[in-house]
Amino acid sequence: QKEVEQDPGPLSVPEGAIVSLNCTYSNSAFQYFMWYRQYSRKGPELLMYTYSSGNKEDGRFTAQVDKSSKYISLFIRDSQPSDSATYLCGLRADKLIFGTGTRLQVFP
Amino acid sequence: NAGVTQTPKFRVLKTGQSMTLLCAQDMNHEYMYWYRQDPGMGLRLIHYSVGEGTTAKGEVPDGYNVSRLKKQNFLLGLESAAPSQTSVYFCASSLGTKTGQPQHFGDGTRLSIL
Numbered sequence: 001q002k003e004v005e006q007d008p009g010p011l012s013v014p015e016g017a018i019v020s021l022n023c024t025y026s027n028s029a030f031q032y033f034m035w036y037r038q039y040s041r042k043g044p045e046l047l048m049y050t051y052s053s054g055n056k057e058d059g060r061f062t063a064q065v066d067k068s069s070k071y072i073s074l075f076i077r078d079s080q081p082s083d084s085a086t087y088l089c090g091l092r093a094d095k096l097i098f099g100t101g102t103r104l105q106v107f108p
Numbered sequence: 109n110a111g112v113t114q115t116p117k118f119r120v121l122k123t124g125q126s127m128t129l130l131c132a133q134d135m136n137h138e139y140m141y142w143y144r145q146d147p148g149m150g151l152r153l154i155h156y157s158v159g160e161g162t163t164a165k166g167e168v169p170d171g172y173n174v175s176r177l178k179k180q181n182f183l184l185g186l187e188s189a190a191p192s193q194t195s196v197y198f199c200a201s202s203l204g205t206k207t208g209q210p211q212h213f214g215d216g217t218r219l220s221i222l
Contacts, residue, residue: 044213
Protein backbone atom coordinates (compact mmCIF):
# COMPACT_ATOMS: atom_id res chain seq x y z
CA GLN A 1 0.00 0.00 0.00
CA LYS A 2 1.33 3.43 -0.95
CA GLU A 3 1.76 5.94 1.85
CA VAL A 4 -0.27 8.50 -0.11
CA GLU A 5 -3.04 7.77 -2.61
CA GLN A 6 -4.31 10.34 -5.11
CA ASP A 7 -6.67 9.79 -8.04
CA PRO A 8 -4.79 10.70 -11.25
CA GLY A 9 -7.88 11.98 -13.08
CA PRO A 10 -8.25 13.69 -15.43
CA LEU A 11 -11.03 15.65 -13.81
CA SER A 12 -12.89 17.76 -16.35
CA VAL A 13 -15.28 20.49 -15.13
CA PRO A 14 -17.00 23.56 -16.64
CA GLU A 15 -15.86 27.06 -15.73
CA GLY A 16 -17.44 28.23 -12.49
CA ALA A 17 -17.75 24.75 -10.96
CA ILE A 18 -16.59 23.84 -7.47
CA VAL A 19 -13.72 21.37 -7.66
CA SER A 20 -12.78 18.85 -4.97
CA LEU A 21 -9.34 17.23 -5.05
CA ASN A 22 -8.41 14.60 -2.49
CA CYS A 23 -5.62 12.51 -1.02
CA THR A 24 -5.75 9.69 1.49
CA TYR A 25 -2.81 8.53 3.55
CA SER A 26 -1.91 5.66 5.82
CA ASN A 27 0.83 7.04 8.10
CA SER A 28 -0.54 8.86 11.13
CA ALA A 29 2.90 10.45 11.65
CA PHE A 30 2.22 12.97 8.87
CA GLN A 31 1.84 16.37 10.53
CA TYR A 32 2.18 18.94 7.76
CA PHE A 33 0.03 18.98 4.65
CA MET A 34 0.58 20.89 1.43
CA TRP A 35 -0.96 21.35 -1.98
CA TYR A 36 1.17 22.12 -5.01
CA ARG A 37 -0.02 23.18 -8.47
CA GLN A 38 1.97 22.12 -11.53
CA TYR A 39 1.32 23.59 -14.95
CA SER A 40 2.37 21.62 -18.02
CA ARG A 41 6.16 21.64 -18.51
CA LYS A 42 6.69 23.62 -15.31
CA GLY A 43 7.81 22.81 -11.81
CA PRO A 44 5.37 22.43 -8.89
CA GLU A 45 4.51 25.63 -7.01
CA LEU A 46 3.17 25.73 -3.48
CA LEU A 47 -0.50 26.70 -3.18
CA MET A 48 -1.29 26.11 0.46
CA TYR A 49 0.04 24.39 3.56
CA THR A 50 -1.43 23.53 6.93
CA TYR A 51 -0.51 21.48 9.97
CA SER A 52 -3.79 21.11 11.77
CA SER A 53 -7.14 19.48 11.22
CA GLY A 54 -9.87 21.74 9.90
CA ASN A 55 -10.09 24.23 7.08
CA LYS A 56 -7.73 26.89 5.78
CA GLU A 57 -8.95 29.37 3.19
CA ASP A 58 -7.00 31.49 0.70
CA GLY A 59 -9.11 33.27 -1.87
CA ARG A 60 -10.89 30.70 -4.02
CA PHE A 61 -8.92 27.84 -2.46
CA THR A 62 -9.75 25.93 0.73
CA ALA A 63 -7.56 23.18 2.17
CA GLN A 64 -9.22 20.71 4.50
CA VAL A 65 -7.51 18.15 6.74
CA ASP A 66 -9.23 15.31 8.60
CA LYS A 67 -6.53 13.53 10.58
CA SER A 68 -8.96 11.05 12.12
CA SER A 69 -9.91 9.79 8.64
CA LYS A 70 -6.42 10.39 7.18
CA TYR A 71 -7.96 12.41 4.38
CA ILE A 72 -7.04 15.79 2.93
CA SER A 73 -8.88 17.87 0.35
CA LEU A 74 -8.41 20.96 -1.76
CA PHE A 75 -11.54 22.82 -2.85
CA ILE A 76 -11.49 25.35 -5.68
CA ARG A 77 -14.48 27.69 -5.92
CA ASP A 78 -15.53 29.44 -9.13
CA SER A 79 -12.98 27.42 -11.12
CA GLN A 80 -11.31 29.14 -14.07
CA PRO A 81 -9.63 27.77 -17.22
CA SER A 82 -6.37 29.09 -15.73
CA ASP A 83 -6.80 26.53 -12.91
CA SER A 84 -6.19 23.73 -15.45
CA ALA A 85 -3.10 22.00 -14.09
CA THR A 86 -1.98 18.98 -12.11
CA TYR A 87 -2.45 19.25 -8.35
CA LEU A 88 -0.14 17.34 -6.04
CA CYS A 89 -0.62 16.80 -2.34
CA GLY A 90 2.48 16.80 -0.15
CA LEU A 91 2.64 15.29 3.33
CA ARG A 92 5.52 15.61 5.77
CA ALA A 93 6.55 13.62 8.81
CA ASP A 94 10.34 13.16 8.95
CA LYS A 95 10.37 13.42 5.16
CA LEU A 96 8.16 14.94 2.49
CA ILE A 97 6.04 12.51 0.42
CA PHE A 98 4.09 13.59 -2.65
CA GLY A 99 0.93 12.15 -4.15
CA THR A 100 1.04 11.23 -7.82
CA GLY A 101 -1.10 14.25 -8.78
CA THR A 102 -4.60 14.83 -10.17
CA ARG A 103 -4.91 16.43 -13.58
CA LEU A 104 -7.66 19.07 -13.66
CA GLN A 105 -9.17 20.52 -16.83
CA VAL A 106 -11.53 23.50 -16.60
CA PHE A 107 -13.28 24.20 -19.88
CA PRO A 108 -14.95 27.53 -20.80
CA ASN B 109 13.95 37.13 -9.58
CA ALA B 110 15.22 33.78 -10.89
CA GLY B 111 14.52 31.45 -7.92
CA VAL B 112 15.64 27.94 -8.93
CA THR B 113 17.23 27.54 -12.36
CA GLN B 114 17.94 24.20 -14.00
CA THR B 115 20.17 23.58 -17.00
CA PRO B 116 19.82 22.08 -19.50
CA LYS B 117 16.06 22.02 -20.13
CA PHE B 118 16.19 19.04 -22.53
CA ARG B 119 18.77 16.39 -23.29
CA VAL B 120 18.95 13.14 -25.22
CA LEU B 121 21.65 10.65 -24.29
CA LYS B 122 22.73 7.25 -25.49
CA THR B 123 22.95 4.36 -23.06
CA GLY B 124 26.28 4.42 -21.24
CA GLN B 125 26.94 8.14 -21.71
CA SER B 126 27.47 10.42 -18.74
CA MET B 127 26.17 13.87 -18.00
CA THR B 128 25.67 16.42 -15.24
CA LEU B 129 22.51 18.38 -14.49
CA LEU B 130 23.03 21.76 -12.87
CA CYS B 131 20.75 23.46 -10.37
CA ALA B 132 21.30 27.00 -9.13
CA GLN B 133 19.27 28.94 -6.53
CA ASP B 134 19.54 32.59 -5.61
CA MET B 135 17.45 32.53 -2.40
CA ASN B 136 20.29 31.66 -0.01
CA HIS B 137 18.55 28.41 0.89
CA GLU B 138 20.38 25.81 2.95
CA TYR B 139 18.49 22.76 1.70
CA MET B 140 18.52 21.51 -1.89
CA TYR B 141 16.91 18.45 -3.44
CA TRP B 142 16.84 16.41 -6.65
CA TYR B 143 13.64 14.61 -7.63
CA ARG B 144 12.57 12.58 -10.61
CA GLN B 145 8.98 12.59 -11.83
CA ASP B 146 7.57 9.64 -13.75
CA PRO B 147 3.97 8.96 -14.86
CA GLY B 148 2.01 7.21 -12.12
CA MET B 149 4.94 7.45 -9.69
CA GLY B 150 4.82 11.07 -8.65
CA LEU B 151 7.87 12.92 -7.38
CA ARG B 152 10.57 10.70 -5.89
CA LEU B 153 13.56 12.06 -3.99
CA ILE B 154 16.94 11.04 -5.43
CA HIS B 155 19.44 12.92 -3.23
CA TYR B 156 19.37 15.98 -1.06
CA SER B 157 21.71 18.35 0.75
CA VAL B 158 21.26 20.14 4.07
CA GLY B 159 24.08 22.60 3.46
CA GLU B 160 27.24 23.37 1.51
CA GLY B 161 29.53 20.34 1.35
CA THR B 162 26.85 17.85 2.50
CA THR B 163 24.83 15.27 0.56
CA ALA B 164 22.48 12.45 1.55
CA LYS B 165 20.57 9.67 -0.20
CA GLY B 166 16.87 9.87 -0.85
CA GLU B 167 14.38 7.25 -1.93
CA VAL B 168 15.91 6.31 -5.32
CA PRO B 169 19.65 7.15 -5.26
CA ASP B 170 21.08 4.26 -7.30
CA GLY B 171 22.81 5.30 -10.52
CA TYR B 172 23.14 8.95 -9.49
CA ASN B 173 25.76 11.03 -7.71
CA VAL B 174 25.54 14.59 -6.41
CA SER B 175 27.81 17.36 -5.22
CA ARG B 176 27.21 20.62 -3.33
CA LEU B 177 30.53 22.47 -3.51
CA LYS B 178 28.86 25.88 -3.35
CA LYS B 179 25.76 26.78 -1.35
CA GLN B 180 23.89 28.03 -4.39
CA ASN B 181 24.61 25.04 -6.66
CA PHE B 182 23.59 21.40 -6.54
CA LEU B 183 24.81 19.05 -9.28
CA LEU B 184 23.27 15.72 -10.26
CA GLY B 185 25.47 13.30 -12.19
CA LEU B 186 24.68 10.21 -14.21
CA GLU B 187 27.90 8.23 -14.67
CA SER B 188 26.51 5.61 -17.10
CA ALA B 189 23.04 6.48 -18.30
CA ALA B 190 20.42 3.73 -18.60
CA PRO B 191 16.99 3.82 -20.34
CA SER B 192 15.34 3.46 -16.89
CA GLN B 193 16.69 6.92 -16.08
CA THR B 194 14.52 8.52 -18.76
CA SER B 195 12.48 10.97 -16.72
CA VAL B 196 11.83 14.60 -15.86
CA TYR B 197 14.25 15.78 -13.18
CA PHE B 198 13.33 18.58 -10.79
CA CYS B 199 15.57 20.48 -8.44
CA ALA B 200 14.13 22.21 -5.38
CA SER B 201 15.44 24.31 -2.53
CA SER B 202 14.16 25.37 0.86
CA LEU B 203 15.23 27.45 3.85
CA GLY B 204 14.66 24.46 6.12
CA THR B 205 12.08 21.77 6.82
CA LYS B 206 9.72 23.55 9.19
CA THR B 207 6.16 24.63 8.38
CA GLY B 208 6.37 27.86 6.45
CA GLN B 209 9.60 26.80 4.77
CA PRO B 210 8.28 25.21 1.60
CA GLN B 211 10.31 23.75 -1.22
CA HIS B 212 10.68 25.92 -4.32
CA PHE B 213 11.05 24.02 -7.59
CA GLY B 214 12.78 24.68 -10.88
CA ASP B 215 11.06 23.98 -14.20
CA GLY B 216 12.73 20.65 -14.78
CA THR B 217 15.14 18.90 -17.12
CA ARG B 218 13.59 16.45 -19.57
CA LEU B 219 16.07 13.63 -20.10
CA SER B 220 15.72 10.79 -22.63
CA ILE B 221 18.09 7.84 -22.68
CA LEU B 222 18.10 5.86 -25.90
